[in-house]
Amino acid sequence: MSKTLTQMATEVLTTAEGRAKTALSKRYAAEWFASRTGDAPEMEIGTATPPLYPSRPEKPELLSPRDVPKRRPGTEAGRIALLHAVAHIELNAVDLHWDIIARFGHVPMPIGFYDDWVKCAEEESRHFEMVCDCLEQMGSFYGALPAHAGMWRAAEDTAEDLMGRLAVVPMVLEARGLDVTPGMIDIFRKAKAENAIAALEVIYAEEVGHVAYGSKWFHLYANHFFTEEASSA
Ligand SMILES: [Fe+2]
Numbered sequence: 001m002s003k004t005l006t007q008m009a010t011e012v013l014t015t016a017e018g019r020a021k022t023a024l025s026k027r028y029a030a031e032w033f034a035s036r037t038g039d040a041p042e043m044e045i046g047t048a049t050p051p052l053y054p055s056r057p058e059k060p061e062l063l064s065p066r067d068v069p070k071r072r073p074g075t076e077a078g079r080i081a082l083l084h085a086v087a088h089i090e091l092n093a094v095d096l097h098w099d100i101i102a103r104f105g106h107v108p109m110p111i112g113f114y115d116d117w118v119k120c121a122e123e124e125s126r127h128f129e130m131v132c133d134c135l136e137q138m139g140s141f142y143g144a145l146p147a148h149a150g151m152w153r154a155a156e157d158t159a160e161d162l163m164g165r166l167a168v169v170p171m172v173l174e175a176r177g178l179d180v181t182p183g184m185i186d187i188f189r190k191a192k193a194e195n196a197i198a199a200l201e202v203i204y205a206e207e208v209g210h211v212a213y214g215s216k217w218f219h220l221y222a223n224h225f226f227t228e229e230a231s232s233a
């Protein structure tokens with residue numbers, strides 16, 4: 001029997017190595033969209049039991065934010081540290097988007113909900129890979145530096161609350177990412193780091209969509225939820 005979407009989401013979550021996770025994520029996104037356009041048999045959403053924490057590579061070492069060494073962005077080491085932090089955020093985002101699919105499979109949502117989050121997961125996978133490519137061109141790699149622990153906190157806190165998840169992840173975390181990206185692009189512009197500028201510009205443009213999806217589904221779900229509450233009261 002073919003896999004359900006929530007099963008595929010869980011498989012991505014339980015894949016540890018970064019590029020293996022993003023390769024699987026892109027493959028499953030392509031399979032989902034092939035089934036949606038009729039190029040492959042229809043796929044069920046199904047239900048799954050995703051892990052509370054996604055699998056992650058052994059490196060980077062995860063530290064509390066105050067223990068992560070600060071580096072000045074005006075130096076090459078500082079720019080590497082900045083991109084390393086972005087790669088960490090992107091990998092976390094891959095898991096966040098598959099997690100909303102896997103975790104809330106029991107909540108009946110319109111099919112467009114899955115389309116939007118699969119598309120986001122595919123985009124985050126490319127973001128991670130682009131930033132890893134930049135790091136490697138600069139002689140570093142994802143895992144070379146310590147990274148923030150506690151990135152999964154928002155997911156943990158909203159593991160049983162779809163409305164909370166929609167409010168916190170796309171509308172707060174991803175919106176905050178949008179706020180800081182232009183400043184980051186400036187830093188790389190000053191260093192004439194063309195590849196990093198190009199990667200961050202793609203990230204910025206696509207993240208605008210993620211925030212919009214969050215807002216759309218939050219409002220749709222909130223409206224539906226409160227209408228149901230009102231009619232059953
Ligand atoms: Fe991203």
Ligand SMILES: [Fe+2]
Nearest residue numbers: 093174207210
């Ligand atoms: Fe995103």
